[in-house]
Amino acid sequence: MIAENYRDVKERIQRACEKSGRNPSDVTLIAVSKTKPVEMIREAMEAGAAFFGENKVQELCEKYEVLPKDLHWHMIGHLQRNKVKYVVDKAELIHSVDSIRLAEEISREAVKKEVQANILIEVNVAEEESKFGVRTEDTEELIRKTALLPNVCIRGLMTIAPYVEDPEENRLVFRTLGKLAVDIKKKNIDNVSMDVLSMGMTGDYEVAVEEGATMVRVGTGIFGERSYAL
Numbered sequence: 001m002i003a004e005n006y007r008d009v010k011e012r013i014q015r016a017c018e019k020s021g022r023n024p025s026d027v028t029l030i031a032v033s034k035t036k037p038v039e040m041i042r043e044a045m046e047a048g049a050a051f052f053g054e055n056k057v058q059e060l061c062e063k064y065e066v067l068p069k070d071l072h073w074h075m076i077g078h079l080q081r082n083k084v085k086y087v088v089d090k091a092e093l094i095h096s097v098d099s100i101r102l103a104e105e106i107s108r109e110a111v112k113k114e115v116q117a118n119i120l121i122e123v124n125v126a127e128e129e130s131k132f133g134v135r136t137e138d139t140e141e142l143i144r145k146t147a148l149l150p151n152v153c154i155r156g157l158m159t160i161a162p163y164v165e166d167p168e169e170n171r172l173v174f175r176t177l178g179k180l181a182v183d184i185k186k187k188n189i190d191n192v193s194m195d196v197l198s199m200g201m202t203g204d205y206e207v208a209v210e211e212g213a214t215m216v217r218v219g220t221g222i223f224g225e226r227s228y229a230l
């Protein structure tokens with residue numbers, strides 16, 4: 001079932017690429033495996049999944065330990081500064097940096113561990129009060145400060161769009177993030193590559209791809225509904 005779902009999502013991404021004149025190899029599917037057991041991750045791996053997204057440090061570390069080392073782990077959830085030290089050498093990309101204090105901690109730990117930390121800046125494009133992320137108008141300032149930190153490379157932007165019934169309602173959110181990335185890329189800031197746009201989840205990833213997403217984060221569409229009850 002999971003392998004089938006994964007292949008179906010890949011196909012839909014391919015169709016969204018065709019529709020918008022993009023190359024499917026420019027879009028990475030991050031399988032969001034949070035709350036799901038390693039057996040389910042192994043099923044997704046059989047269908048070709050190699051990029052996995054987690055939103056809790058401890059869960060990411062536990063799965064990292066037991067699964068093959070050639071998988072790519074992405075930290076997509078809100079990150080507390082005191083947990084940075086556990087993930088900085090395990091997560092290939094941290095999608096959720098939204099403050100200079102968090103960026104400084106990532107830099108400090110990356111220097112200590114002698115690794116390069118790849119990060120995205122999380123932007124609260126829709127200005128939802130319940131969401132993390134820097135405001136659109138404050139993004140460039142945060143990027144300019146973060147870019148000065150050692151062992152940190154800003155690869156692009158990430159957003160979590162609102163929950164909506166009709167994915168078309170989020171098109172403008174995705175377009176705004178894409179435009180912001182283009183604007184910032186043009187400024188040629190050192191340590192800022194701006195070639196990653198992480199946007200789109202189960203309900204709206206096709207629209208996100210049409211609007212230029214280079215990473216989509218799909219959980220429910222691959223692994224089924226999550227249950228948080230213990």
Ligand SMILES: *Cc1c(COP(=O)(O)O)cnc(C)c1O
Pocket residue numbers: 032034055076077160201202203217218219220221
């Ligand atoms: C859980 C989560 C997702 C996946 O959500 P689905 O709707 O299940 O696809 C994507 N991004 C982030 C940041 C998440 O926390």
